[in-house]
Amino acid sequence: METDCTTPAPLPPGTRLLHIGPHKTGTTAIQGALFAAKGRLPEWGVEFPAHTRHPMEAALAACARPAMMGDTAPTGRHWGRLLEQVAATGGRTSVISSEFFADADGxxxxxxxxxxxxxxxxxxxVTLRPLVKIMPSQWQQYVQNGLRMGYADWLEHMLRKPPYEKPNPSFWHRHRHGLLVERWARAVGPERVTVVVVDDRDRGGLLRTFEALLGLPENLLQPVPDTANRSLTLAETEMLRNLNVEFRGNGLPDELYSRLVRGGAVLHMKNACSPEPGDVKIVTPYWAARAAAEIGAESAGRIAALGVRILGDPALLSALPGHPEPGPAEPRIAPEVAARALYGALAAVASAAGGGAPARTVHQTSSKDLLRVLGHRCLKRLGRR
Known part of the structure; x- marks a missing residue:
């Protein structure tokens, strides 16, 4: 094993760097920064071959995994197109990044x-963060894909109810990090695996690590704001979870969920509303944080025994939060946030029906006016139908 907290040496020219995530370990930040610098990377012999920030469909197709709830299923064409783009980079270094590669089975x-x-x-x-920080983020992400189970029950199932596969079997496949690294080390050899332990206290550290590995000048990669990828607050997640219960209970089609809920209500709510300091956060109880830390310590030991290169401090994977467990708090959704979410769903309906969007942007128009205009348009169109 090689553990290194200093600046790593660049990878050999012509390397095809495959960043496999997993989820909630800084993948979106890296993908956004690389895509934003796509035009400048060739000056340094580096290519980001994907035509989008995140070639999710290609990764899902390569791993034979299903799409998100209600989305169009990926096909071999997506993966084939990415392979063509990679091949076109020739002898230059290229970067392929998708957290969905962590879902590759077998x-x-x-x-x-x-x-x-x-x-x-x-x-x-492989980029890694402590499980205790990943678990709340992954739960709210699963809720965005239709999950109806509350956080406390979800933790019970994931940590206390063998075989720990319900309701989300993908969670431990991704986040038993020792097994994840071991699977990929068997394919390429430990000498061609680098594990980066992300330190959340160093906000630019992950970008600087990528620059060093790729031989890029410092600060070429810059963070790109992405409100669409922010985590939901507890109140927002609970609102969505209860909507999921109603949605499933009434047997509505998955395609409608993808278009109106995830691509309409949730997306607009994230873009238009920023969390406030007083918003209730998703808090992991101490028993679950301790269990997650023990699993993190086990994973760190397993990774150390593989002989792969480790950048950063493996002890962070088993670190416990330094604050005591807070008492229960009642999450309350602000009327403005609820209105934005409702507008997002109505806008998706109007767009699907060919009604377009209001002439003014959402930042120029109050939620009350937006709801009145969109509601009138939708009702009028539905009446004609």
Whole structure:
């Protein structure tokens, strides 16, 4: 094992750096920064071959995983197109990043992905954060994909109810980090695996690590604001979770959920509303934080025994929060936030019906006016139908 807290040496020129996540470990920040710098990277012999910030469909197709609830299923064309873009980079270093590669199931699938990306040119990069910080973020993300279970019950199932696979079997496949690194090390060899332990106290540290590995000048990669990827507050998540209960209880189609809820209400709520300091956060109870820390320590030990390169402090993976467990708090959704979410759903309906969007932007118009205009348009169109 090589553990290094100093600046890492660049990877060999021509490397195909495969960043596999997993989820909630800074993947969106890296993808956004790389995509924003896409035009400048070739000056330094580096390419970001994807045509979008995150080639999610290609990764899902490569791993034979389903799309998110109600989304169009990815096909081999998505993966084939990304492979063509990677091949076009020739002998230059290229970066392929998707947290959904962590969902690859089985040695045969991983070996095929590695071979198709370039075989011995592939270097696998895994970014890791403490489980105690990942769990609340993943729960609210699962709620955005239709989950109806509350956080306390979800923790019970994930940590106390063997085989710990319900309601989200993907969670431990992604986040038993020792097993995740081990699967990919078997495919490429430990000498071609780098594990980066993210330190949340160093906000730019992950970007600087990528710059060093790719041989880029410092500060070329800059953070890109992405409100659409922010986590929901407890109140927002609970509002959505209760909507999921109603949605499923009435047997509505998944496609409608994708368009109106996730792509309409939730997306607009995230873009238009920023969390306030007084908003109730998703808090992990101490028993669950302690269990997560023990699993993190086990994963750190397993990774250390593999002989892969580790950048950062593995002890962070088993760190417990330094504050006592707070008492229960009642999450309350602000009327403005609820209005924005409702507007997002109405705007999605209007767009699907060909009604377009209001002439003024949402930042120029009050929620009351937006709701009145969109509601009138939708009702009028529905009446004609």
């Amino acid at each position: 040695d045969a699938t991983i070996a095929r992905i590695v071979e198709e990306l370039g075989g011995d040119r592939v270097h696998v990069l």
